[in-house]
Amino acid sequence: MFGILNLRIAGGEQDAAANILTGANIVTDYTAETVALIGKVQKFKGITSAENLFKDAGTGFAGISSVLNVADAIHNGKWQAHNTIDVVSTGITLVPFVGEAFGLFWFVADGISEVTTDKSLSQNIAHVIGKN
Numbered sequence: 001m002f003g004i005l006n007l008r009i010a011g012g013e014q015d016a017a018a019n020i021l022t023g024a025n026i027v028t029d030y031t032a033e034t035v036a037l038i039g040k041v042q043k044f045k046g047i048t049s050a051e052n053l054f055k056d057a058g059t060g061f062a063g064i065s066s067v068l069n070v071a072d073a074i075h076n077g078k079w080q081a082h083n084t085i086d087v088v089s090t091g092i093t094l095v096p097f098v099g100e101a102f103g104l105f106w107f108v109a110d111g112i113s114e115v116t117t118d119k120s121l122s123q124n125i126a127h128v129i130g131k132n
Contacts, residue, residue, distance in 0.1 A: 058093065058103070065090045081131030085122035 069086045073079045093103035110121040117124055 058099070062090050062094055081126035081129070082120065082122040085125055086120075089122065 066087065069083055069090070073083045089102070089106050093099040093106070095102075106121065113119065113121040113124050119127075
């Protein structure tokens with residue numbers, strides 16, 4: 001309080017204000033509080049690591065999806081429209097923010113499609129647009 005009161009009395013003189021702040025240990029106190037806060041934030045690195053884990057897992061699943069897509073095309077003997085749709089949808093899942101929502105939608109919709117029609121969502125889309 002003493003440093004703040006003197007700061008107000010000093011007016012706007014920068015040298016006097018700097019001397020008052022350092023003389024009253026205000027700068028030291030704020031520095032110590034900032035260092036302590038940074039230390040507390042660093043303890044939450046587990047959240048950051050979990051976030052990176054999910055990003056890495058998403059990238060890994062996209063890679064696996066791409067490999068399976070190519071294997072499907074090789075197994076069928078040709079590249080089909082549903083393979084292209086799968087590649088595009090996999091690419092969209094890698095877009096930050098939008099990709100996560102799209103990936104969740106695609107996962108659920110593909111599961112429903114598989115259960116109800118015995119075909120993947122991309123196969124049904126290809127059939128609807130006439131590129132089966």
